[in-house]
Amino acid sequence: MTPITIIANGLVRERQRAGLSLAEVARRAGIAKSTLSQLEAGNGNPSIETLWALCVALNIPFARLMEPEEKRLQVIRRGEGPTVTAELADYQAVLLATCPPGARRDIYLLNTQPGSERCSQPHPPGTIEHIIITQGRALVGPEVSPVELHPGDYICYAGDEPHIFRALEPDTLAVMVIEHS
Known part of the structure; x- marks a missing residue:
């Protein structure tokens, strides 16, 4: 380029x-x-x-x-990622993503079933989606390269390109965070 x-x-x-x-x-x-x-x-x-x-x-x-545009795709499997542990409690926090300055985030709980996938058209430029599977399994991410996720897995991808969410098990639950810049 x-x-x-x-x-x-x-x-x-x-x-x-x-x-x-x-x-x-x-x-x-x-x-x-x-x-x-x-x-x-x-x-x-x-x-x-x-x-x-x-x-x-x-x-x-x-x-x-002068920075080339990054199309981010990030997957963190359960048990991976930077972790901090409390001294006085059995408590660990895994950092999955930080919020860039000036961004807004909307948080959703998804309850999905197999048999029909959610195909989303591109959102406004700069939109990023974050998904954490809490129960079940799902195929999630860019339409051209979705990733199979299991409970505790995290994915981050550009929401300004076509993307899908396909439940692979009944009652698949996920937390979705949409970041708007």
């Missing part, structure tokens, strides 16, 4: 995360809307001053613009 392509993808990604229009970002950065449109299309050779102004307008660090 070329540097201008990484920048173009970063501009689109960060503008959408901020929920701003092309015109609003251009206005805040003090550049022409057509210039921003060309940069988002991967055309042009932006100066460092232009890129800096865009980062200020988007309220992001300069380095974030």
